[in-house]
Amino acid sequence: QSALTQSASVSGSPGQSITISCTGTSSDVGGYNFVSWYQQHPDKAPKLMIYDVSKRPSGVSNRFSGSKSGNTASLTISGLQAEDEADYYCNSYTSSSTWVFGGGTKLTVL
């Protein structure tokens, strides 16, 4: 299985909105609504931010939202804050009953 495709980096200023995309195939992202997004700060375990494409776990800010169109899922962060600076990973279920991650996107808050 091939890793999902994410842009290596994205940046934005405080208060702005940014979107991170995650492109797969019809055998993973496009075929199932089992896409999740994780935030990882340096030397910390990943934290679940979005699951099942657009659902937010309890305690996650509503500044984080997820969506999907075709084979591409997206994570949007609105009202950027300094603490949002982190690495973000998408993850999808596949037709082989396995899971695949994206390569990760480094978000820089300018």
Added chain:
Amino acid sequence: QVQLQESGPGLVKPSETLSLTCAVSGYSINSDYYWGWIRQPPGKGLEWIGNIHRTGSTYYNPSLKSRVTISIDTSENQFSLNLNSVTAADTALYYCTRRLPGTAYRDYWGQGTLVTVSS
């Protein structure tokens, strides 16, 4: 409070077997969840290794399937990872996780344990 804690040797020799255990506290492992392993080589991204259900059903990353075994011990409330014939490419931070079946809701992660493969 659910907690997952990885344990095992931090150094493994090439060609030998990497063995890790994830102790679960605050929740019964004999419940309807998938318990899994994910790794992250230093400075790199996340890689899904596999998972197991209380029923014993397992799913593995195709690229690791020939070398990996995940098992569950409900009496000890823990599950384990064995990865054989390791090479330097298996050097990584290994995380254990919990996921709700039928969803992408992987809510709890251990803190991770670093395993280095070196002679």
